[in-house]
Amino acid sequence: MDQPITIKDILDAQQTIEQQIVCTPCPRSYLLSEWLGCDVYCKLEYLQHTGSFKERGVANALKHLNATQRQHGVIAASAGNHALALAYHSQRLNIPATVVMPIHAPLIKVDSCRRLGVRVLQHGTTFAEAASHARQLCEEDRLSYIHGFDNRHVITGQGTLGLEVIQQVPHVDAVIVPVGGGGLIAGLATAIKATNPNVQIIGVEPMSMPLFSNSLAMNEPVTMPIVPTLADGLAVGRMGDLSFATASKWVDRVISVDESELALAVLRLLELEKAVVEGAGASSLAALLGGKLPDLKGKTVVLPLCGGNIDPLVLRRVIEFGMSVDHRLCRVNVTISDRPGGLATLTRKLADSGVSIQDIRHERIFGGPDVNTVLVQLILEVRNSEHLQKVIHTLQNMGYNAQIQYGIDKPQGH
Template identity: 50%
Template sequence: MASGVSPSTLNPQPSTSFADIEAARGRIEGAVYHSPCPRSIPLSELTGMEIFCKLDNLQRTGSFKERGARNALAQLPPEQQKRGVIAASAGNHAQALAYQGKLLATPATVVMPKFAPLVKVSNCQKLGATVVMHGKDFGEAKAHAHEIAKERGLAYIDGYDDPAIIAGQGTMGVEIVEQVPELDAVVVPVGGGGLLAGVALAVKTLRPQAKIIAVEAENVASFSAAKREGKPIRIDTHPTLADGLAIPTVGANAFEIAKDLVDRCVTVSEEQIALSILRIVELEKGVVEGAAATPLAACMSGQLAELAGKKVVLLLCGGNIDPNVLSRVVERGLVADGRLCRFTAVISDRPGGLADLARQIASAGASIKQVVHDRAFAGSDVSAVHVLCTVETRNHQHLADVRERLRSHGVQTFDSK
């Protein structure tokens, strides 16, 4: 249970059991949304799998974290509920703790690393939590939270490694098996490991033949590192769109549970995550954050070819993405998709040269978004000018066709950053 001391990576607490998950389900009943898990026709067509999406991004605070938060808070002694709780979180656990704490009249303090998305910081404050910004990464934020917990007598509730949190997250696995009883695989994002451990335990208990696929952002692959070493180890993290997975050390309890239940672990790139967010916006008409986009990214990456034609559940576990970040991510996704492109064209610096370039691009079916003239740095040929072109195209092949058309009309092009 929650305490002022974090679980040691050398001495993990007793393992969470399926009975704990069943008990957690009773505690969260009526306080946490029983999210749907519909079949997605467009994502099924896209991946060649029979895709079902568990929509925990529809929770009140936008993520699955409410499950564990409610279960942990409900088990605190009454005097501790009055005194309050504290946690370190990049955002989702913080919001869940703030909201469920508000429902139970339990004061919540959250320590968030300085990279935490602004929308998550703002939401925590709106939900009544005391927000402390501290640390360049999650590890530093967590250490500071423990200091505050000791000073003020607050219960520290670990966002991914507290047994009560793991049991709460496991309720999603129970729901999934009820909603898709013949499922073949579940693809689960992993950062600290609490969701993976809980869902894997529930699914493997109820449907042992189902495959559990863990997916990480390659910039924060702490679970893979733990698997290689046989124990949780601290890794160097790098910036990622999947900020909810940016945990430098996978949880000890979570790892002990998950290590033998996970059938495969794959990693995905930042480009694949961005493209996955775009696909969900376009095809599912939904908004997810980077962490929740990693399951689809894994299915689109070609690494899970063995799941072709199988019933596969993707955990769309969070939707708390900053609108400004979302707009940039969509643009990056368009670039990765070959639908937003940039190249430099070399044209004659004469009247009508730019107009002719525009006509050729338009006649190829592309749309010009921006052009920038560059005479000063166009090389030694003073009769030529470089034009930086940003254009919308249908895909990579269409871009190649546009550039081939320009080449056939005597216009040289080259890639631009």
Template identity: 50%
Template sequence: MSGESDEDFKDAFCDPENPIAIQFQEVSAAAYKIKGGIERTPCPKSHMSSFTGIEIFFKKEYLQHTGSFKERGARYTLMMLSAEQKKIGVVAASAGNHALALAFHGTSLKIPVYVVMPIIAPIMKVSMCRHYGAEVLVQGADINESRTIALSMAKKSGFMYINGYDHPHILAGQGTMGLEIVEQVPDVDAVVIPVGGGGLIAGTALAIKSLYPHVTVIGAESERCASFSTSIEAGHPVYTKASSTLADGLAVPLVGVNAFATAAPLIDKMVVVSEDYIALAILRLVELEKCVVEGAGATGLAAVLAGLLPELKGKKVVIPLCGGNIDTTVLGRCLERGLAADGRLLRFVVTVSDRPGGIAELTKLISSIGVSLKDIFHERAWLKSDIFSVQVKCVVETRDQEHAAEMERLLRSHYNHVQMGPHII
């Protein structure tokens, strides 16, 4: 923006030259102040404990009013404003959960909230922010451009800019989840926490390690944006290019400087999870826990399902389900991808006779073992091997991977040309 210096786009509370490592007393103070304004979410034992070999407890943060843990930090930060700042208001840049949390609690506390959301933000979340009472400006191609606009507004109008994953009061507020975990699950051995900008793991690790230093703290990231792992290797926050991911809430290219300073000394292990296992985690939560959780919120479980944490076998482990604000259309895609990753949704191509009854014989064959046909397409023009044959592409649903393997054996015993796998076009 013309006429504005670099100073206009700096966040005074998140200075890379002077990072702030928050203290346990701040988490305790946050817990006391926000006690009456947020949900004390349940942390029950999971049905998945029996087949994972891990005693899993899910901290159900998606049950907060706006659907995520972000309410903890948002409420505490708003409550800690000076009387004068409460009248003027705050501004933030967010495409989702942070914006919703600030909007809801700003209205509750009668504090003006202004939110800059990028043009790629889901329409549903934009509408909900307005419904909760925030003034919403949809501007900026991505979150970085929205942040620049928000910081400029703060400079011009006196609003306080609130970074959703790095403001010190945000970190303290998120840490209150850790206090609840150690109360709800006595003798917990480990926690597996999804990591994006680092705010949640910073506050939670501080709370838990201050009380029980022996508890193992593990961070889980998406393979499409492993910014915290990269930063730990470098010893300081490092920009990491983010790609499109099912865990869009974790796609933060540069972790918070305060979050890093607080969390890095406390984290015992970082793991990076593939997209297929994030989709599978979403599917497992819907099927077995009856929980609708967004990709970012399911990444901790994804790390377990991917077999990345064998050392947790036989241990008592808490996994936060951080958020449930997943778009309906995205949920459908995630469930289909999860079924594919689980070997229950398959594609295959087989060459069959083009004479009457050829395709009927194929469908009868797969139905004989209980495989459900979801889609079928046949191709003649580009098949060069035999003028009296037709190539058939099928999408089918099986019970499990063993059932899928049975179907493949059956097909190969009846047909010479069978191709299986996700890469079939």
């Protein structure tokens, strides 16, 4: 059985990789602090060379290979960020590398790995299938397998993030950490609790995949079917044995966030912090936006924004979804006269009300029995729900039959 990970292991890792990775800034967010009522600091891990914290663990693991292992090369299975980190640092150290990715891995991450010059193989529809194939190749080609989160050197490398948090925000009261396989929270919690045991370590996971919560309930890692989530970097199916054993000793509590909270968090970071962060990286903010941590009001909270590799097309959809959650992008049905000028009158009134029309469609066949009217379906951008209600009230006073279709409820509080 692996020996417990200690603060000394993480301090050693910090010395090993300090010239290999970026000591990312951890500035105070004035806007988020004002919005949420607590002192919010964002650890900008998306500023690493390949856009995520995964570089810390990979750089440390590669540095611990012996000469024979370096010559034969390394292999890993990953849906994205671990593969990118391995591709970058293996090429920098002249170590042959292969990454096995599921066939549905995000295109931006697959293409980025290929551009970095490593061998990329796509196999299976799930991470588990990709990992099984990678293990097989590992045996056949005498490669060293670098696990993304259940590897001692990877975990201690991730723990260096915790050391930086304590150095940059020594008065921190709580750190909210995304949890998937558990490598980050295991290393970070070990580092922070050894330095200041009073700091709360709060794990956050997708509501659709409560892997850590279920594992804690069973007192061992459990296996779950992978469910699609915006926080795709956290959807791994099973925590690592070592990462779970380590994290379960130090983590104070775990909360879950739903897809609407994740989308709203990505949108808030884009608008308020000018930061492009993927769903998994934004989950720490999602925990605060959902109003699930009222005890942190007035406290100093650090949010590790641990990844920024999001597909542009996915980002576009997330922005639109987030705006609908925020009641700023809404669908409205209005019945108007089907005579010349009917639509012009409606759009003029909407423009006068400060509304931007994003999309408009006519529905004549299923709009109703009155052949003199037509149902118009509009996607409107408004300032907020109060603005929309005012617009609808104005239209109704003018005799229009106008109905709002939000589609999504806004998370509690924000």
